[in-house]
C-alpha cells in the first residue's frame with residue numbers, strides 16, 4: 001500500500017449549517033496531508049458537500065448504493081446518480097445496514113459489483129458481533145463476508161476498499177486493541193492475496209471507535225491501511241488529528 005486512506009462516515013448526522021462548518025474546519029486545517037481522505041455523507045447532502053469539497057484533496061463518498069441499475073426501487077440511489085455528484089466511494093455492507101436493513105452477504109456483493117461497474121469504489125465492511133467473537137468465530141465470519149464480494153465473477157476486485165469493523169467496537173468507545181485488529185487484518189490480507197495478484201492495491205481500513213487518541217497506534221500496524229471513522233469524523237480537530245497520524 002502506498003498512501004493510507006482516512007474516510008469519515010457521518011452516518012445520519014449533519015445539517016446544512018453543521019456540514020459547512022465541519023468541512024470548512026477540516027479543509028482549513030489540512031496541511032499537505034500524507035494520506036488520502038474521504039467523507040461519506042448522507043445522500044441529501046451530496047450536492048452541498050460536492051460544492052464545499054470542490055478542488056480540495058477530500059473525496060466525496062456515499063453511505064450506501066443500490067444493487068439495481070435504475071427503475072422501480074423507491075428510496076434507493078443508483079451508482080449513476082452518485083457519479084453525477086462526483087462521488088468516488090460508497091460504503092457497502094456497513095454492519096448497521098446488515099443489522100437494521102437485513103442486508104445479506106449476497107446483497108452486499110451485488111451492491112459492490114454495481115458500484116464497481118459504474119466507477120464508484122465500494123468500501124466493503126466486514127466484522128463480527130461480540131457473540132461471534134466470544135464463540136471463536138471471528139475469522140470464519142469475516143472471511144465469509146469478504147468471500148461473498150471477492151468471488152463474484154466479472155469485476156476487478158483490486159478496485160475495492162475493505163473495512164474491518166468489529167460490530168462490538170462501533171460507536172461503543174470500545175476499540176479493538178491494535179493487536180486484535182492487526183490479527184484480523186492479516187487474515188483478510190491473506191485472503192485477498194489468494195484471490196488476486198493485485199492484492200497490495202487493496203486498502204484494508206480499521207473502523208470502530210477509532211479516535212484522535214488511539215489512531216496512531218492502530219495505523220502503525222503493518223496491515224492497517226487506514227480508518228473508517230464514525231463519531232470522531234464529526235469533529236474537525238479530531239478528524240484532522242487522525243489524518244495527521246496516517247502516513
Ligand code: PGA
Pocket residue numbers: 009165169170171172173207208209210228229230231232
Ligand atoms: P465509530 O463508527 O467510529 O463511531 O465507532 C465507525 C463506523 O461505524 O464506520
